[in-house]
Amino acid sequence: MDYEKKLSTAAQTIKPSGIRKFFDLANQMEGVISLGVGEPDFATPWKIREAAIYSIEKGRTFYTANRGLLELRQEISNYYYRRFGVHYDPENEIIVTVGGSEGIDIAVRALMNPGDEMIILDPGYVAYEPSVILSGGVPVRIHLEEKDEFKLTPEKLKAAITPKTKVMLINFPSNPTGGAMTREDYEKLVPIIKESGIIVISDEIYAELSYEEPFCTLASFPEIRDQIIVINGFSKAYAMTGWRLGYVLANPVFSKAMCKIHQYIIMSAPTGAQYGAIDGLRHCDKEVEEMRASYLSRRNFLVKTFNDMGLHTFNPMGAFYVFPCIRSTGLTSEEFCEELLNDQKVACVPGTAFGDAGEGFIRVSYAYSLEELKIATEKIKLFLDNLKNRSH
Ligand SMILES: Cc1ncc(COP(=O)(O)O)c(C=O)c1O
Structure with a gap:
């Protein structure tokens, strides 16, 4: 056969x-x-490893809530507010995922219908295009150039949006270019995003690795906050790749839809990793x-x-x-x-x-x-x- x-x-x-x-x-x-x-x-920092080992010694080896331990969601909420000035409700707006990877998958699946266009940045992280294809969507690439410091410019964004555009997936600081967007750069995109009504998935996995300017998240612009789905995780900043832990921040409607998908394909993120991450957010700055x-x-x-x-x-x-x-x-x-x-x-x-x-x-x-x-x-x-x- x-x-x-x-x-x-x-x-x-x-x-x-x-x-x-x-x-x-x-x-x-x-x-x-x-x-x-x-x-x-x-x-991984020792405090995180120690907290995870302790949780296992204590026999905390069961599934957690689908969305993840409430204590961890509370710490994620505190972290995003403390570091980037945006508030997310731990009960309805945060899901703990199996790495940022799962976050990208459930966000794309929750939003895309077959035939919808999704803007991705080129060059960009290798998983983005397959995630669009797996959802039946059509990837539309914006070519980023070194002359623009590999930033997304308002001109390029405007030119890429069509009546079929549903979602745009961005990643700053970027894998592979290292390009990043400042608050001033984003200010020029915000009116276009607001007016077009597109949803932006913002992969912020390298937020802590910002060197020149403080990291800025698109979600910190109140007028488009609910159009943004934030993906982040512990792999890069906390050196926790093998623990497979990330999270998704989004308005309650999107979060509820993503949680349904997460519930069926994952159930809950690894429990020991979640206990470790709580200490990471509390004690590892x-x-x-x-x-x-x-x-x-x-x-x-x-x-x-x-x-x-x-x-x-x-x-x-x-x-x-x-x-x-x-x-x-x-x-x-x-x-x-x-x-x-x-x-x-x-x-x-x-x-x-x-x-x-x-x-x-x-x-x-x-x-x-x-x-x-x-x-x-x-x-x-x-x-x-x-x-x-x-x-x-
Ligand atoms: C831009 C980007 N997003 C997401 C991921 C996935 O990270 P995670 O280990 O959290 O699934 C990576 C990993 O290399 C990445 O570079």
Whole structure:
């Protein structure tokens, strides 16, 4: 039997992640230095681990409420108010999810009908387009450009909105560019969002990793607060990727609809992780700040090193990625990454893994120690020297 033909059209249409494809290649080689993964190199702060271990010792091993422990929702509510000035009601506006990933999925599913258009940003995080396709929706890409510091401009937003636009999914600070939006940048978008009535899913997973300007959430503009669904989680800021914990903030109508989906596909997020996260939000500001400071010094090192070696690199405002432009080498993003891997055993991700607008760029993660970054960049320099010699 041809089992391929048994698959749904959506399952056939979505492609495996371009990041994974590349790392399968790298995994087949020995001694590869990877700058590819978007995962903190820090262990989860001890206070969080201790609280989770204690909860297990106490036998708190049952499902929680669908929306998550009320105590955790209260802490999330306090956190968003304390850090970003927006209030969410723990009872009706917060759902604790299995990572930001589940949050994106339930938000898209709660809003999209087949044929609806959803605006996504290109380059953008690899999971967005598949989530639109799985909902039967039509992805509409806005190409972000380095000349705009990879920000979303009002002109581009206006041009992308059609009568079929239902949702826009944004992510600032951005994976993969590190671009971020300031309050002033958002002020120009707010009237367009309000007037068009589109719903914005705002993936704020890198909010704590903002370097130049304080993080601003679109939800902090009262006139559109209820048009925004905020996605956030513990993976990046609290170095908790493996715990699978995130949350979604939204008006009570959206939250109730998403909770129905969450209830059936998940039931409740992992209980031990929820207990750990309560202590994270209560007691780990210092640890979060220390990790942020460390990422910042790595960013500064990488931006300078890449520019010094002749690869023009935008100074990212947040997250833990740099996005060097490799056009000067005459190679495509994919060729560059493949040849770098074969020549020096250093793995980066082609910009095209994040959409067509990523052509001409590579994504380099700095969720690695400075020592590793130094070794890897020396090898990249050698690769560039070899390339130059080759073309002479
Ligand atoms: C932009 C963005 N959103 C969401 C996620 C998913 O994170 P989580 O571990 O919370 O599911 C990631 C992970 O890399 C990401 O980069």
